[in-house]
Amino acid sequence: MERPIFLVGFMGSGKTTWGKKLANAMGLPFLDLDHEIVKHIGMSIPEYFALHGEDRFRTVEREIMQQQLGKTGVISTGGGTPCYFDNMDWLLEHGTVLYLKHSPKSLWNRLSNSDVNKRPGLKGMTGDDLLAFIETKLAERAPFYERSSIIVDQINTPLEELVNLLKR
Known part of the structure; x- marks a missing residue:
């Protein structure tokens, strides 16, 4: 398979976990866009958000995404990646885009059992507030x-x- 497979979906939808499983099952390399961003910026994404704001983060995210041009394999994106600039057009033009869909309640269950403070948009949210946000x-x-x-x-x-x- 020459074109990369881009995984998209809401935070907590399993893009990284399923990306690794898919890559392994298909004999392809796996790349996590968020990990590439962290390597590039030299700090965690929540730290970068706090220091520079979301707009600057989204610009860096787009640059790192576009640096993957020509790579093959399975690439997990951040939850917001396809929603900014013309990123979704770019993803569709350069690869196969797989959406790991969940209901809000399913995402709430998954995110409630994770460390929400590691996710920039969720800091301190729990219960009904978290569900409403999702x-x-x-x-x-x-x-x-x-x-x-x-x-x-x-x-x-x-x-x-x-x-x-994906093999079709």
Whole structure:
């Protein structure tokens, strides 16, 4: 497979976990865009957000994303990556885009069991506040995610089925 597979979806949707599984199953390299950004900026993403703001982060994110041009394999993106600039157009033009879809409640369950303070937009959020945030943000981002080449219900789609969908 020459074109990379870009995984998109809301934070906590499993892009990194499933990206590694897919890459392994397909014999492809795996790259996490957020890890590449951290290497480039020399600090954590929450630290960068706090120091420079989201606009500057999104510009760096786009630059790092575009530096992946010509690479093959499975590339997990950040939750907001496809939603800024013309990033989704770029992803679709240069690869196959797989959306790992979840319901707000599913994302709430997953994010409630993680360290929300490591995620710039969620610091200190819990319970109903977290669910309301997810519902609002997911509604804003869904039009971008829904443009993906392939959309799967991440919870109910086994790895073998994902591999078969991507090999078509």
